[in-house]
Amino acid sequence: MQASRTESVAREFPVHLEGLGKEYGHFTALKSLDLAVPEGTSLGFLGPNGAGKSTTIKIMTNLIRPSRGRAVLFGIEVRQEPTRALARIGAVIETPEFYGYLSPLETLAYVGRLRGMPSSEIERRSEAVLKEVKLTEWADHRIQEFSKGMKQRLAIAQALLHEPELLILDEPTSGLDPRGMAEVRNVIKLLTREGRTIFMSSHLLGEVQEVCDDVALLNHGELLVHGSVRDLSRGADTSTFQTTFLRPPTPQDLEALALVPGVAEVKDSGDSSVDLRISGGEEGQARVLEAMVSRGLKVITFRPLGSSLEQLYLDRIQESDRL
Ligand SMILES: Nc1ncnc2c1ncn2[C@@H]1O[C@H](COP(=O)(O)OP(=O)(O)OP(=O)(O)O)[C@@H](O)[C@H]1O
Numbered sequence: 001m002q003a004s005r006t007e008s009v010a011r012e013f014p015v016h017l018e019g020l021g022k023e024y025g026h027f028t029a030l031k032s033l034d035l036a037v038p039e040g041t042s043l044g045f046l047g048p049n050g051a052g053k054s055t056t057i058k059i060m061t062n063l064i065r066p067s068r069g070r071a072v073l074f075g076i077e078v079r080q081e082p083t084r085a086l087a088r089i090g091a092v093i094e095t096p097e098f099y100g101y102l103s104p105l106e107t108l109a110y111v112g113r114l115r116g117m118p119s120s121e122i123e124r125r126s127e128a129v130l131k132e133v134k135l136t137e138w139a140d141h142r143i144q145e146f147s148k149g150m151k152q153r154l155a156i157a158q159a160l161l162h163e164p165e166l167l168i169l170d171e172p173t174s175g176l177d178p179r180g181m182a183e184v185r186n187v188i189k190l191l192t193r194e195g196r197t198i199f200m201s202s203h204l205l206g207e208v209q210e211v212c213d214d215v216a217l218l219n220h221g222e223l224l225v226h227g228s229v230r231d232l233s234r235g236a237d238t239s240t241f242q243t244t245f246l247r248p249p250t251p252q253d254l255e256a257l258a259l260v261p262g263v264a265e266v267k268d269s270g271d272s273s274v275d276l277r278i279s280g281g282e283e284g285q286a287r288v289l290e291a292m293v294s295r296g297l298k299v300i301t302f303r304p305l306g307s308s309l310e311q312l313y314l315d316r317i318q319e320s321d322r323l
C-alpha cells in the first residue's frame with residue numbers, strides 16, 4: 001500500500017528536493033532547499049550569479065554530494081541508486097566538447113553505444129532528436145562547422161537520445177549570441193509544449209518568462225518564490241509606473257503624491273516625468289491617478305516599467321541581499 005502511494009507521488013512529481021543543503025568548506029552555497037516539480041511542467045530555476053543553481057543541479061545529477069537533505073528523482077534517491085535515477089534523466093550541464101571531425105549522427109551513435117542502446121534504436125532516436133533540435137539538415141556535416149548555438153542544440157539532442165522523462169539544463173543559453181539564444185529557446189519552448197518535464201536554470205528573468213511554465217527564484221542558496229509564471233506575473237502587488245505630466249510637477253506636488261495611500265516611492269526623473277512605485281494592484285493605481293487629477297496635475301502618460309514579475313524579482317532579490 002505504502003509503496004504504491006510513494007510510486008504515485010513519484011510519478012506526479014519527478015523532482016523532489018528535500019531540505020537540500022551544501023557547504024563548500026565553511027561557505028554555505030545552499031541552505032535548505034525544498035522543491036517539487038510536477039510532471040509535464042517546465043521549471044525555470046532562476047537566480048543571479050552564485051545563487052546556488054549549478055550546485056543544486058550538480059547534486060541532482062550526482063556530480064557532487066549534498067551536505068544534507070536529499071534529491072529524489074522519480075521516487076529514487078540519487079545518492080542511493082544513482083544509476084537507476086540517472087537512467088531516467090537527460091542533462092546538459094556545460095556545453096560538452098564534441099569531436100569536430102564527427103557529424104551529429106556519428107556523435108549520437110557513439111553516445112548511444114556508450115549508453116548500451118541497440119543500433120536500430122540509435123538510428124530511430126537519432127533521427128527523432130535531430131528533428132526536435134532542428135539539426136536534421138546538418139546531420140552529416142562535421143561539427144567543426146557549427147556555431148555555439150548549434151552545438152548547444154546538439155548537446156540537448158544528445159541528452160534526449162535515450163528518451164529521458166526529465167530534462168535538466170544548466171544555463172542552456174549562456175555564452176550564446178542573441179540568435180543562438182533564440183534558437184535554443186525555441187527548441188526548449190517546443191519541448192515544453194510537448195509536455196516534457198524540464199528543470200532549467202537561468203539568470204535571465206525574461207528567458208524564464210518566455211520559456212517556462214513555473215519559476216523558482218533562488219538567491220544566496222535560499223528559495224525566495226516558487227509559483228507559476230502566469231500567476232506571479234499577474235499577482236505581484238507593487239509595480240513602478242513612469243508618469244509624464246504636461247508641466248513639470250512642483251516639489252510640493254511630489255510631496256503630496258508621496259502621501260497618497262499606496263504610493264511606496266516617488267522618484268523625479270526630470271523632463272516632467274516621475275517614477276511612482278505603487279502597491280495595491282489596479283485599485284492602488286486607480287487611487288493614485290485620481291489623486292493626481294484632483295490636485296490639478298495633467299497626466300499625459302502612465303505606463304508600467306517592466307512586468308510585475310520583474311518588479312517582484314528585483315524586490316525579492318534586493319530584500320534577500322539586505323539580510
Ligand atoms: N567547488 C566549489 N568550491 C567553493 N565554492 C564553490 C564551489 N562551487 C561553487 N562555489 C560557490 O558557491 C556559490 C554557488 O555557486 P553555484 O555555482 O551553485 O551558483 P550559480 O547560481 O550556478 O551561479 P552562476 O550563475 O554564476 O552559474 C558561489 O558563491 C560559488 O562561488
Ligand SMILES: [Mg+2]
Nearest residue numbers: 053054055171
Ligand atoms: Mg551556475
